[in-house]
Amino acid sequence: xxxxxxxxxxxxxxxxxxxxxxxxxxxxxxxxxxxxxxxxxxxxxxxxxxxxxxxxxxxxxxxxxxxxxxxxxxxxxxxxxxxxxxxxxxxxxxxxxxxxxxxxxxxxxxxxxxxxxxxxxxxxxxxxxxxxxxxxxxxxx
Numbered sequence: 001x002x003x004x005x006x007x008x009x010x011x012x013x014x015x016x017x018x019x020x021x022x023x024x025x026x027x028x029x030x031x032x033x034x035x036x037x038x039x040x041x042x043x044x045x046x047x048x049x050x051x052x053x054x055x056x057x058x059x060x061x062x063x064x065x066x067x068x069x070x071x072x073x074x075x076x077x078x079x080x081x082x083x084x085x086x087x088x089x090x091x092x093x094x095x096x097x098x099x100x101x102x103x104x105x106x107x108x109x110x111x112x113x114x115x116x117x118x119x120x121x122x123x124x125x126x127x128x129x130x131x132x133x134x135x136x137x138x139x140x141x
Contacts, residue, residue: 004034004057
């Protein structure tokens with residue numbers, strides 16, 4: 001699952017009107033299907049890029065990045081998420097910028113670990129994303 005795909009799924013789930021969203025990240029091709037969704041997410045503080053005004057839309061999203069994007073999306077929706085530290089066996093491997101978000105989605109039951117581990121650097125595949133999106137739908141309802 002790429003970073004651009006994940007943001008597109010959230011934007012489509014939200015039912016946004018993509019007209020008027022011209023992506024400001026320099027590495028996002030304005031003609032790609034995901035470009036307006038990425039800009040929508042940027043404007044709503046769901047994504048912030050990877051630095052140097054880049055987003056890397058075609059790079060596979062890892063689990064800690066997905067945690068950040070999902071938590072920010074839920075906050076955009078108006079939810080307050082619990083930041084209580086989770087007891088993941090690999091908690092020290094989660095980058096500092098993602099720890100709070102991993103806690104938030106873990107406490108919400110949106111992104112679960114595997115045998116007590118969060119696996120922050122592992123790629124998020126489409127099957128995992130589908131399960132996570134199903135949990136988001138239930139959480140939002």
